[in-house]
Amino acid sequence: MxxxxxxxxxxxxxxxxxxxxxxxxxxxxxxxxxxxxxxxxxxxxxxxxxxxxxxxxxxxxxxxxxxxxxxxxxxxxxxxxxxxxxxxxxxxxxxxxxxxxxxxxxxxxxxxxxxxxxxxxxxxxxxxxxxxxxxxxxxxxxxxxxxxxxxxxxxxxxxxxxxxxxxxxxxxxxxxxxxxxxxxxxxxxxxxxxxxxxxxxxxxxxxxxxxxxxxxxxxxxxxxxxxxxxxxxxxxxxxxxxxxxxxxxxxxxxxxWTPKLTAVFSVHIFDQFSQDDIDELIAWIRQLSRKTSIQLVRLYETNSMCLIFEADYAIYTKLAGLRGIGLICETTNGNLLHQDQTPLHNSDLSSDEKAL
Missing domain, CATH: 3.40.50 (Rossmann fold)
Structure with missing residues (x-):
């Protein structure tokens, strides 16, 4: 990528x-x-x-x-x-x-x-x-x-x-x-x-x-x-x-008059992020979200930094085609997991489930 x-x-x-x-x-x-x-x-x-x-x-x-x-x-x-x-x-x-x-x-x-x-x-x-x-x-x-x-x-x-x-x-x-x-x-x-x-x-x-x-x-x-x-x-x-x-x-x-169409997309960034960089990025995204519907929902460190965004589909299409940016999905339903839901960890599984 x-x-x-x-x-x-x-x-x-x-x-x-x-x-x-x-x-x-x-x-x-x-x-x-x-x-x-x-x-x-x-x-x-x-x-x-x-x-x-x-x-x-x-x-x-x-x-x-x-x-x-x-x-x-x-x-x-x-x-x-x-x-x-x-x-x-x-x-x-x-x-x-x-x-x-x-x-x-x-x-x-x-x-x-x-x-x-x-x-x-x-x-x-x-x-x-x-x-x-x-x-x-x-x-x-x-x-x-x-x-x-x-x-x-x-x-x-x-x-x-x-x-x-x-x-x-x-x-x-x-x-x-x-x-x-x-x-x-x-x-x-x-x-x-x-x-x-x-x-x-x-x-x-x-x-x-x-x-x-x-x-x-x-x-x-x-x-x-x-x-x-x-x-x-x-x-x-x-x-x-x-x-x-x-x-x-x-x-x-x-x-x-419109159903809201949301795009979930990834952005790969060359730069490696320190914790200060992450905090600054989150603050900057919050500033943007005052003008439009966009949020950073995940951030992963791989060979590059991988950011996962949710935004209005109309925002994504203005970025589509640029290097490092890829669509994951589009939906009118939004995220079905609530923010307060805890992700399922391996320790939460039964012994039978772990064996699967």
Missing amino acids: TAITKQELKETLETAIERRSCNYVNSYAISFCWQTDNTNAEDDVDHFQSFLITLGLHTAEECVILEDDKTPAWTVADKLVAIMKNAHSSPGASIVFVHYAGHGMKDEFGELVFTSGSGQSFRVYAAFFHLSVNTSPYLDDASEVDMVFIFDSFGCATQELTPRKRVVEVLAAMDVQDATVSAPTDRRSVTAKLAGEVTRRKRAGAEFVELAEVIATLRAISPQEKPTHTVALGGQSICLPLRTNRSGRPANTLST
């Missing part, structure tokens, strides 16, 4: 729990689907437009990749570069939404590929992520351009520990690691779920919506195909205003 340093843990956690406050002056969006599609992608495009309208953003350009297109990757990349160029050159902060509806699969090299019903395809990293993340030849860290990819298909992305000012997020119907069959199925699409959840929150009087929290809610209520959320760049999730609550009353909290 790879590991991080204690300082890297502090920086990433502190970044993850902070709401990303950004007043976007400009919004851009584009939706891609295939002409030879058999996944009802046109319905997902409509849901995507509804999602944008509910958020008060500009509607999306709709790009249908034609059946006779011999270079679909270039078609997609050219469209994306044009939007990124407009976003970068516009004064003020910009947000860009990129939507795809259709089939996805892993190729023979394990890379995520989007495919048409007639065999056309393009690699997702080359067409999308190479152009938008930290290696982007078009956007540097000073660019005021945040990006959200919504894949009504499989999705995957990793992130790095280097602090970045820009944010790039990926929301998808399923993780590519679950890609045993092409996605999506005939069940309700992730785009429809997103549009429905944002509309529900707006009607409930929410003043803002954070994308990581929306996905956490959808995972909690989705019995089978669980949507995924990854922060590919920036360590935070985009938070957008809904601008509906003008009554002067406090905004509704998430607990008003």
